[in-house]
Amino acid sequence: EPEVTQTPSHQVTQMGQEVILRCVPISNHLYFYWYRQILGQKVEFLVSFYNNEISEKSEIFDDQFSVERPDGSNFTLKIRSTKLEDSAMYFCASSGRTGVGETQYFGPGTRLLVL
């Protein structure tokens, strides 16, 4: 069964450093998402992406964040200058279509720790 994959599974970085989290969505999917979950808290939406453009973003997704689909398979989330509060689990998701009935498929996540 096709699945969303994410690398790395864990990342430790120093405050102020740039990190890039990578995702390979399901191959025929067109809609891509990033969510995050701070330890012990809710899963929060960050951004959705379609046709090489951001469709929607939350207030968390400020100028320090960016997303890119650099080739036909990868979808990346860059945090330009990490802060301690960026420590969280980051989940990538993809879906084959849009609409209220569509299913989002999530990856296993990247655990980011900012020291």
Added chain:
Amino acid sequence: DAKTTQPNSMESNEEEPVHLPCNHSTISGTDYIHWYRQLPSQGPEYVIHGLTSNVNNRMASLAIAEDRKSSTLILHRATLRDAAVYYCILRSTYNAGNMLTFGGGTRLMVKP
């Protein structure tokens, strides 16, 4: 998206049915009811969704009240692997970005 209310936690015995309730009294006519679950240390996973009629799939059943102000996710025979946080989420037709808005969910514990 309209708000949902779920119990913080529930317990079940293995191989017994589990009924996970969700209240959504402010649901609008075009909101779909989705359920996702999150197993420990994993990403969320789709379970089931519906609009008005009850729905069944290989994972679970979804029973939707006639007035749509509540719904119940039914696991017919709980296994240890079903221990997870279950999220009831309303999806609005007018949600342009199609994001999922997760609440706190119900933490299901399954006892052997």
